[in-house]
Amino acid sequence: MGLEGLARRFTEVLGDERVITDPVRLRTYECDGLTYHRAMPGVVVLPDTAEQIAAIVRECVTAGVPYVARGSGTGLSGGALPRTDGVLIVTSRMRRILEIDPANQRAVVEPGVINLELTKAARPHGYYFAPDPSSQQICSIGGNVAENSGGAHCLKYGFTAHHVLACEIVTPDGEITTIGRDTGGYDLLGAFVGSEGTLGITTKITVRLTRLPQTVQTLLAAFDSIEAGGTAVSAIIGAGVVPAAIEMMDALSIEAAEAAVACGYPPGAGAVLIVELDGPAAEVEHQFAEVERLCRRAGAFEIRIATDDAERNLIWKGRKSAFAAVGRISPAYLVQDGVIPRTALPRVLARIDELSRESGVRVANVFHAGDGNLHPLVLFDDSEPGAGQRAEELSGRILDLCIEHGGSITGEHGVGVDKSRHMPRMFTETDLDTMQMVRCAFDPAGLCNPGKVFPTPRLCGEVPGVRKEPHPLVQQGKAELF
Amino acid sequence: MSDVLSALGEVCADVREGLPEEGVLGVLPAMVAAPRTVAEAAEVMRVAAERDLAVVPRGNETRLDWGRPPARCDLLVDTTGLDRVIEHAAGDLVVKVEAGLTVDRLAEVLAAHGQRLALDVPLPGSTVGGTLAAAAGGPSRLLYGSARDLLIGVTMVRADGRIAKAGGKVVKNVAGYDLGKLLTGSFGTLGLIVEAAFRLHPLPEARAYVTAGFGGVREAYQAVQQVLHSHHVPSAIEVDTVIGGPVTVGVLVEGVQQGVGARAAAVAELLGPAADVADAPPDWWGAYPGGSTLVEVTAPPTALPRIVAELAEGGCAGAVLRGSAGVGGWHVGLEAGEPPAVAGPLARLRRVLAPLPGGAVVRYAPEAVREEIDLWGPVPALPLMRRVKDQFDPGHRLSPGRFAGGI
Numbered sequence: 012m013g014l015e016g017l018a019r020r021f022t023e024v025l026g027d028e029r030v031i032t033d034p035v036r037l038r039t040y041e042c043d044g045l046t047y048h049r050a051m052p053g054v055v056v057l058p059d060t061a062e063q064i065a066a067i068v069r070e071c072v073t074a075g076v077p078y079v080a081r082g083s084g085t086g087l088s089g090g091a092l093p094r095t096d097g098v099l100i101v102t103s104r105m106r107r108i109l110e111i112d113p114a115n116q117r118a119v120v121e122p123g124v125i126n127l128e129l130t131k132a133a134r135p136h137g138y139y140f141a142p143d144p145s146s147q148q149i150c151s152i153g154g155n156v157a158e159n160s161g162g163a164h165c166l167k168y169g170f171t172a173h174h175v176l177a178c179e180i181v182t183p184d185g186e187i188t189t190i191g192r193d194t195g196g197y198d199l200l201g202a203f204v205g206s207e208g209t210l211g212i213t214t215k216i217t218v219r220l221t222r223l224p225q226t227v228q229t230l231l232a233a234f235d236s237i238e239a240g241g242t243a244v245s246a247i248i249g250a251g252v253v254p255a256a257i258e259m260m261d262a263l264s265i266e267a268a269e270a271a272v273a274c275g276y277p278p279g280a281g282a283v284l285i286v287e288l289d290g291p292a293a294e295v296e297h298q299f300a301e302v303e304r305l306c307r308r309a310g311a312f313e314i315r316i317a318t319d320d321a322e323r324n325l326i327w328k329g330r331k332s333a334f335a336a337v338g339r340i341s342p343a344y345l346v347q348d349g350v351i352p353r354t355a356l357p358r359v360l361a362r363i364d365e366l367s368r369e370s371g372v373r374v375a376n377v378f379h380a381g382d383g384n385l386h387p388l389v390l391f392d393d394s395e396p397g398a399g400q401r402a403e404e405l406s407g408r409i410l411d412l413c414i415e416h417g418g419s420i421t422g423e424h425g426v427g428v429d430k431s432r433h434m435p436r437m438f439t440e441t442d443l444d445t446m447q448m449v450r451c452a453f454d455p456a457g458l459c460n461p462g463k464v465f466p467t468p469r470l471c472g473e474v475p476g477v478r479k480e481p482h483p484l485v486q487q488g489k490a491e492l493f
Numbered sequence: 494m495s496d497v498l499s500a501l502g503e504v505c506a507d508v509r510e511g512l513p514e515e516g517v518l519g520v521l522p523a524m525v526a527a528p529r530t531v532a533e534a535a536e537v538m539r540v541a542a543e544r545d546l547a548v549v550p551r552g553n554e555t556r557l558d559w560g561r562p563p564a565r566c567d568l569l570v571d572t573t574g575l576d577r578v579i580e581h582a583a584g585d586l587v588v589k590v591e592a593g594l595t596v597d598r599l600a601e602v603l604a605a606h607g608q609r610l611a612l613d614v615p616l617p618g619s620t621v622g623g624t625l626a627a628a629a630g631g632p633s634r635l636l637y638g639s640a641r642d643l644l645i646g647v648t649m650v651r652a653d654g655r656i657a658k659a660g661g662k663v664v665k666n667v668a669g670y671d672l673g674k675l676l677t678g679s680f681g682t683l684g685l686i687v688e689a690a691f692r693l694h695p696l697p698e699a700r701a702y703v704t705a706g707f708g709g710v711r712e713a714y715q716a717v718q719q720v721l722h723s724h725h726v727p728s729a730i731e732v733d734t735v736i737g738g739p740v741t742v743g744v745l746v747e748g749v750q751q752g753v754g755a756r757a758a759a760v761a762e763l764l765g766p767a768a769d770v771a772d773a774p775p776d777w778w779g780a781y782p783g784g785s786t787l788v789e790v791t792a793p794p795t796a797l798p799r800i801v802a803e804l805a806e807g808g809c810a811g812a813v814l815r816g817s818a819g820v821g822g823w824h825v826g827l828e829a830g831e832p833p834a835v836a837g838p839l840a841r842l843r844r845v846l847a848p849l850p851g852g853a854v855v856r857y858a859p860e861a862v863r864e865e866i867d868l869w870g871p872v873p874a875l876p877l878m879r880r881v882k883d884q885f886d887p888g889h890r891l892s893p894g895r896f897a898g899g900i
Contacts, residue, residue: 114718115793115821137722159667172671173642177850188874192641193791193822195854196872196897197683197881198628201641201674205667225724245584251607251695290726294752350663354584382665383585419666426668437668438658445649445657446670448884453877464669 012074014053017098021056024066029104031055040099043084043091044146048428052079052093057101061179061187061214064100068212068459069185071098077458080212082123082151085144086158087346088427090207090463100212102153108132109215116220117176122153122213126160129218138220141168144423145331156213159205161423163256163330164287166381168221170423172204179215183454187214202449207425208460210453224289227255228299229323232284232311233277237261237376240282241357243309244380247286248353250305252298257381258285261360263340264333264375264388271336274329277313284311284380285330333377334388341373341390343399347406348424349413353383359412363387366412372398372405384422385413411436426464434466444469497544501526501568504536511569517549518562519860527571531591531648531656531687534575538685539654541568547890550681552593552620556627559856560680561868564894572622575687578602580662587662589646589690592622604696611637611694613779622686628678631779632729632745635819637694640677646690647673649683652886656687664692675881681892682900683885697747701757702771702778704743705764710801713740717818719763720744721794725756730819733777736801737810742818743775782813782826786835786858790814790842792851794821803845807838821851832865843870869897 012020021030031037032054042049053076058064071078077097084091093099105121108129112118113136120129126147130139143162144150150160155171156178168174177191178200190199203210234240240259247254260268262281268274276283286302288295306314317323329336337344351359360376367374375388387409391402410420410433420426420433434443443465451471453459461468501508501524511522524546528534541548546567551557553573572593579589583606590599596614599621603609613631614624623629625647630639637643646660649672659672676686707713713732720730720742728747734740742764746756761768781787790800797818804812809827816823829835835858842853855868872878875898882889882900894900 112793113722114795116721117793159671161665161667165665169638169642170665170667172674173638182877188877189850190874190877191850194850194873195852195869196875197878198641198674198678199874199877199881201677202670202672205671222722222724222726224726248586249584251698253694291724291748291752291756293755294726294748297749297751350665352582352585352587352663354582379665383663384665417661418663419661419668421668422663422665423667430668434669437661441651441655441657442659443669445651445655445885446659446672449670449672449675449881452880452884 014076014096017070017074017076018054020070021054021067025056025058025063029057040081040084040093040101043081043086043089045087045089045427045429048089048092050093050095052099053095053097055099055101057104059104061181064181064212064214065185065187067098067100068181068183071458072183072185072456075458077461079460080157080208082154083125083149085146085150086154086425086427087348088421088425088429090158090425090427092428102151102212105214111136113138113220117217118220119215119217120152121215122151122156124152126150126152126155133220134223137223139223140218141174141221142171152216152218153213156204156216157206157208158425163258163379166257166379167253167255172201174219175200175204175216176219177217178203178213180211180213182211183456183459191217207427207464209450209463211459226292226295227287227289227323228295229285229287229317229326230303230306231276231315231326232286232306233280233313234282234284234309234311236281237360238357239310240284241360241380243284243306243311244356245354246305246309247302248381250301252288252302254286254302254381255289256285256287257379258330259283259378259380260330260333261376263373264337264377265329267336267340267375268329268333270339272328272332274325276329285326330377337375337388337390341392343391343393345389345402345406347385347387347389347409348421349385349410349418350422351383351385351413351416351418353381355416356380356383359416362412363409366405366408370401370405372401374405382422383418428463431464431466434464497546498524500540500544501537504540505533507574515569517557517566517569520562520566522549522566522569524567525569525571527574529574531575534570534685534687535650535654535656537570538650538652541890542653545888545890547893549892550622550626550685552623553595553618555616555619556623556629559627560895561863562894563892570685572620579688581606582662583608586693587645587664587690588693589662589688590621591688592686593620595620596624603693607696608693609696610643610691612640612643615779615781621689625677625686625689626679626681632731632817635730635817636726636728641674643691644673644677644689645692647676647686648688649676650685650687652684652888652891660690662690680896682882682896683891699748699750699753700772701746701753702743702774703746703757703760703764703768704741704771704775705768707740707742710734710740710798713742714798716742716764717794717797720760721819723760723763725760727760727819729817731778731816732797732818733815734801734813736804736812736814741775743778777815781824782815784812784826784828786827786829786862787856788825788827788839789854789856790823790825790846790851792821792846792849794818796821796846796849796851799845800842803841804838807841808834809838829862830859832862835862836866839866847871872897
C-alpha cells in the first residue's frame with residue numbers, strides 16, 4: 012500500500028480533519044527548529060489517543076512505510092525532520108494534564124503538553140517541572156522526553172531523564188506498553204529517554220514535580236575578559252557551591268543582546284556571568300555572599316543583584332534573547348551545541364577565538380558555564396558565496412575541539428540528522444553497534460524515525476558474536492582469506 | 494576442561510578452577526578468571542564466547558545471593574582486580590573508575606578532595622560494578638537520585654568480548670543512547686561492566702540527622718508529608734519500623750554550617766516535640782533490615798500506610814520495614830522459613846501496589862522459599878526486555894536465568 016492508501020486508512024481511523032495530505036498544509040511541517048534541513052512529509056496525522064497512534068504505527072509497519080513523531084517542532088538537531096516517503100505523527104493535540112499529585116510529587120501528562128504549562132499548573136500546589144529548555148513556552152514534554160532536554164537550571168536539577176518516572180509508549184510494533192524506573196527488569200525507560208524518537212512514541216508521561224524553592228537569588232557580574240569570568244566560575248564550583256545556574260556571555264553576544272532587547276548590561280564588559288542560587292533561605296544567603304566575594308576576587312568590575320522578580324527577569328532577558336539577538340548583528344548564524352569539561356573552558360575559548368580570527372568568521376559565545384556546555388553562535392552573511400560553508404567548517408572544528416578535550420558533540424540539542432556524521436568521532440564502531448542493538452530490539456524493521464542519531468543503520472538480522480564458522484563466501488569457495 | 498582453562502590462561506594471568514565455596518546460590522563455577530585490565534577482561538570474554546561458556550560476573554560478593562541461581566555457570570569473572578581510579582577531575586566534579594573498585598575506597602579517594610559520589614552503600618565492600626549491576630542505593634537518592642542518575646559514562650565488555658562504551662566524562666551529554674542506564678540493574682545479564690564515570694558532589698560542610706518516634710504509621714506518614722512538602726530540602730527522609738509497632742522517621746539535612754542548624758531545627762519542629770537532632774545517623778540508617786528474606790517494595794510515597802497495613806494483616810507482624818519514605822522505596826526483612834509465610838504477604842502487596850503503580854521484588858530468600866515463589870512479580874514490558882537480552886546476549890550465556898522473566 013502506498014502513501015495514498017495509507018492516508019485513506021488513517022482517515023477511517025481518525026476522520027478527515029486529522030489527516031493532512033494537502034501540500035500547502037504539509038509545508039507547515041517540513042522542518043523543526045533546525046530550519047536548514049527540510050523535507051515535505053508524505054502524510055501528516057494528528058491523533059488524539061494512544062490507541063490511534065498504535066493503529067497508525069501498525070498500518071505503517073504493515074505497509075513498510077517509515078514514520079516520525081513530532082511534538083511542537085522546536086528541536087534544534089532535526090530529530091523531527093519528516094520523511095517525504097513517510098508519515099509524520101504530530102502529538103500536539105494530546106495536551107491534557109491528566110493528574111497533578113502533589114502528595115506524591117508527580118504529575119501525569121500527555122506528550123503534547125507544553126513544558127511551561129505543566130509548571131503553571133503545578134505552581135499553585137507549590138511545585139514546578141524542573142527541566143526548563145529555553146523553548147519552554149512552546150516545546151512539548153513528549154519532545155523533552157525524546158531529546159532528554161536540559162535547560163539553564165539542569166546544572167543543579169538534572170535533565171529530563173532525571174524527572175521522568177514512567178512512560179506509556181507505542182512500540183515500533185504498534186503495541187501500547189509502559190516502561191518505568193524501579194519497576195523491576197531492565198531500565199528501558201533510561202534507554203528510551205533521549206533516544207530522539209527512534210525507539211517508539213510516548214503517549215503518556217509520569218514526571219516528578221520539584222518543590223518551588225524558598226528563595227532565589229540572582230546576580231550579574233561583569234568582567235573585562237572571558238578568562239576572568241572563567242576564573243570566577245572555577246572558584247565558585249571549587250568552593251563547593253552548586254548554583255541553580257551559571258551562564259556566561261562574551262562581548263559579541265552582549266553586543267547582540269543589547270541591540271535586540273536593550274538589556275542594559277554593564278558597558279565595556281568583555282564577559283558577563285549570571286549566577287543563580289536557590290533553596291532554603293538559610294543556605295542561599297550564606298552561599299550567595301560567598302559567590303559575590305568570589306566574583307569580586309576574580310575581577311568583577313560591576314555586580315548587580317536582583318532584589319525582586321522584575322530585576323531577575325531583566326538580568327535573564329539578555330541571556331534568554333541571545334540566540335535570536337545575533338540576528339541583529341549578522342544576517343545568518345549557526346547555533347552550535349558542544350560540551351567540554353568545565354575546567355577546559357579557558358583553553359577551548361582561546362582556541363575558538365584563534366580559529367575565528369584565522370578564518371575571519373565571527374563567533375559569539377553563550378554558554379552554560381557551570382557544566383561546560385558551549386553554544387557558540389557562528390555568524391555569516393548568507394548572501395556572500397561560500398560564507399555558509401566556511402561557517403559550517405568552523406562550527407565542525409569547534410565540535411572537534413570538544414571531542415579533543417574529552418567532551419561531547421551535543422549537550423542538549425541532540426544528534427538528529429545534524430550531527431549523526433560526527434558520531435563516529437566520539438564513538439567507535441563497536442560503541443555505535445552496541446547502541447543499535449537496543450534499536451534492533453525495539454525496532455527491528457527500522458521504520459521508527461530512521462536516519463537519525465546513527466550515521467549508518469545496523470542490520471538487525473545480523474547476529475552479533477564471534478563467528479565460529481568460516482565466512483560463507485569462503486566456504487563456498489568464492490573468497491579467500493589472506 | 495583443562496583445554497578451556499589453558500585457553501583462558503593464555504589471555505589472563507589469574508585463571509584457576511572454581512572452589513566449592515565459590516558457588517553462586519549453589520551452582521559451582523567450573524573456572525574463575527580474575528582479569529587485571531579491561532583488555533584482559535575482554536579477552537576472557539572472547540574466549541568464553543568461543544567456548545560457549547556461561548559467565549557470571551563477581552565483584553565482592555555482597556549481592557551474589559540475590560535473584561535466582563544461574564541456569565549454568567562455567568566461568569566466574571572476578572572483577573576485583575579492576576580496581577583503579579582512572580581519572581579524578583576534581584575541578585570538573587567527575588571521576589572515572591574501574592568497576593572492581595569498592596565504593597568505600599572510592600569515597601576515601603574523593604573525600605581527600607572534599608568530594609563524594611552521592612550514592613549510599615547499604616552493604617559495605619560493594620564494588621562499583623556490583624552496585625551498578627544491582628542498581629543499589631540508599632537514603633540520599635531522594636535529593637541526588639540513584640546510581641543511574643549519577644552515572645555519566647560506562648564501558649562494558651559485550652558477550653562477544655568486544656569493548657563498548659556509552660556516555661562520556663562530561664555531565665551534560667545527549668550523544669547516543671544511554672546504555673549506562675540500561676546496564677544499571679541488569680544483574681550481569683547484558684554485559685560485563687568494566688568502567689564507570691560518575692558526576693560528583695561537594696562534601697557538605699555539615700550534616701544533621703533529625704529523628705522522631707511515632708506511635709503508628711499514620712502519624713509517621715503525616716510527619717513525612719510535612720517534611721516532604723517543606724522548603725527545607727532534605728537529602729533523605731527515611732522510616733524504620735517493626736510491623737505492628739512504633740515508627741521512627743529520620744531526616745537528613747546537609748549544607749553549610751550556618752544553614753544546617755536552622756534547617757534541622759525547622760525540620761525538628763515539623764516532626765514534633767520528641768524530635769532529636771544529631772550529627773551522626775541512627776544505627777539503622779541506610780542498612781537493609783535483617784531476616785532471611787529481603788523484599789524490595791516500590792510505590793508512590795502515599796502508599797506507605799497501606800503497605801504497612803497489608804504486611805500486618807498478611808501475618809508479618811515483627812518484620813522490619815525500612816527505607817525512603819520520600820522516594821517511595823522500602824525494604825522489608827522477613828524471618829520466614831516456610832514459603833507460604835512469604836508468598837501470602839507478597840501476593841497481597843503485589844495486588845494492592847500494581848495499580849499505583851508499584852511492586853515487590855524478593856531480593857534474597859532461603860532456597861525453599863526461592864524455589865516456590867515468583868521473585869520478581871509481574872514485570873511490565875517483559876517482551877521488550879527479552880528482545881534486548883537476545884540482542885546483547887544471543888547465546889544466553891551471561892548470568893542465565895538470574896533475572897526477571899527467567900532472563
